[in-house]
Amino acid sequence: MHMSESNQHYDLIVIGGGPIGLSTAWQAARRGGRKVLVLERYGFMNERGGTSGAERHWRLQYTERDIFALTLEALPMWRELESLTGRKLLHEVGSLWFGDTEVETNEGQISGTARAMEALDVPYEWLTAAEIERRYGFTGLPSHYEGFLQRDGGAIDVRGTIGAVFQLSQQHGAVLRGNERVLAVDPDPAGVTVRTQERTYRADRVVLANGAHANDVLGAWGSPLSVGMYELPLVTLHQRRAEPGRPFWFAFQQPTEEDTNLFYGFPPNPWSTSDDIRLGPVFEVDALDHADDAKGVPAPRPVERVTDWAAAHMPWADPRPTELSTCLAMLPRNPARQFFLGDAGALVEGGENVVVSVAGWGFKFTPLWGKICADLALDGTTAYDISRHALTPAGQSGIVE
Ligand SMILES: Cc1cc2nc3c(=O)[nH]c(=O)nc-3n(C[C@H](O)[C@H](O)[C@H](O)COP(=O)(O)OP(=O)(O)OC[C@H]3O[C@@H](n4cnc5c(N)ncnc54)[C@H](O)[C@@H]3O)c2cc1C
Structure with a gap:
């Protein structure tokens, strides 16, 4: 392998440097011993996607018990994020x-x-x-x-949160690369090839956290997310x-x-x-x-x-x-599923090497979704119940509606 090729090899490449992508990079890099890269199409903390604006609603309550259980899991992780960065992020205005x-x-x-x-x-x-x-x-x-x-509900400080996960992922050695747009993600049973405007990378695993643009880079798979x-x-x-x-x-x-x-x-x-x-x-x-x-x-x-x-x-x-x-x-499109969160094994050959976290009202889950994506990417499994959100071909959600 040429030097330049090995330089472009990562254990994990995260596509999208919004809150979920940066949180994933933090949770993966903090384990140590992993080369983690984040590729962001624009600058970090841009206001062009799903995270524009200053605040988001934090709530514990959900109608669906399985999702409710996940907000209860997310709460101590928010507290950890606050204590690691010395900034209050959840404001319990009710x-x-x-x-x-x-x-x-x-x-x-x-x-x-x-x-x-x-x-x-x-x-x-x-x-x-x-x-x-x-x-x-x-x-x-x-x-x-x-x-x-x-x-216990209230408002989340959006920019404070992104700053926190940006800082922590960098502290733990993740490489954060802005202004590099991913064009295609091609998995195979041995890993994933990621093509950007500038170069081609290879990774053992990829986490796709590029929000509203997810289907763009999955074009070769036929835009599978409904x-x-x-x-x-x-x-x-x-x-x-x-x-x-x-x-x-x-x-x-x-x-x-x-x-x-x-x-x-x-x-x-x-x-x-x-x-x-x-x-x-x-x-x-x-x-x-x-x-x-x-x-x-x-x-x-x-x-x-x-x-x-x-x-x-x-x-x-x-x-x-x-x-x-x-x-x-x-x-x-199927409101019962609420999120797409899981690996893409059911969608395409080698898809088990691609973890997807896109869509839904997800800001409240920033630290937890990052942990789940890192678990799925590095361990192939997670302890949290995310079955409702599993990636299944369009129209076959497996959810009782
Ligand atoms: C009006 C509104 C209200 C909301 N209210 C709430 C709420 O109250 N509570 C809540 O929990 N959630 C809420 N949400 C949802 C929440 O804001 C999103 O779930 C969350 O911000 C998404 O973060 P993300 O990191 O997944 O995606 P994004 O922040 O969209 O980040 C994706 C990143 O990927 C980058 N990207 C895109 N394509 C590429 C590419 N090809 N290559 C490289 N990078 C790429 C983008 O530039 C972007 O920076 C709301 C959303 C909206 C729009």
Whole structure:
């Protein structure tokens, strides 16, 4: 083997330097004795993919018990990340879910989630519409709305988290290479060939964590992941009245003819000096054919839907946006699976050498998904139950729906 060829050989190549890719690199490199490379198409901490914006919702509660169990596993791993980097990342402002308690959404269902919290002994407080209005200042909520506050939930500091996994993966010796785009991933029974714009690498294992672009590099396999891609608005508003104690909230409402009618919002970020607040819709409409079709600017109608909701129900907020941006959401078409997480052995020959972690509301799992990907890539197995998310050919999810 030529010197240059051996230099391009790694035990593990991670494709995509977002939070999940960097967390994987950290979890793999910290074991020691492994050559780990991360390839990122743009710069690290870019705002062009699924991780744009300053905050994400942290929650323990899930309707699905197996996923709920995973948030409980993720919590001590977040604490470890915080203590290793000396920065608070989870801010427990509370997680308030309210609305129509029976409506089924991609986020879950209120009544089923309350039952799951009972079963798992996770504390929560049940609230009526009147109590939610009195306590948190909402107005005009339909009187049948109900919900709960789960106090351990709240907001995750996105940029702090990416900085943490970037720093730790580098500290443990992972090679982080920005501005190098992967064009193709070709597995075989002995390993994986990774072709970029610049060169060709060889790895024993590959972890694919390139978010909305996953199907691009799997082109030779026939774009096997069945996903919907949506460019969702992030809407920033000024507060008329800043009051401490407001939680993250998610409004579960019956869909309209036009969209899924779901909205969420954060209080001001505790780690920021700004009093601004961020809101967004979770509408699965106007799917993009390709991630590169994202415009970076939201369509007017969903923004209007958000600001109308704020004008009707949030008297403490000025409904005129002060800033608009977008985030690229990539969701499995089969909502029951929630994520694609597992090796690609069922999809292509040699696919057992490629671990995939893409799609879904995954930020809350950053340290755990990194550990699971490192386990799968380096040990071929993991102790966590991720069977629901296993990669199966499109249309054969194996999930009871
Ligand atoms: C509006 C919105 C709200 C959300 N809310 C929540 C929430 O409240 N809670 C939660 O847990 N999750 C939430 N999510 C989901 C969460 O943000 C994502 O799951 C998570 O940020 C994805 O991280 P990632 O590392 O997998 O992917 P990304 O951050 O998308 O990173 C992928 C990286 O791969 C790079 N890349 C792409 N193609 C290539 C290539 N060919 N070669 C090399 N590199 C490549 C990209 O440049 C990018 O940096 C939300 C998402 C959106 C859009």
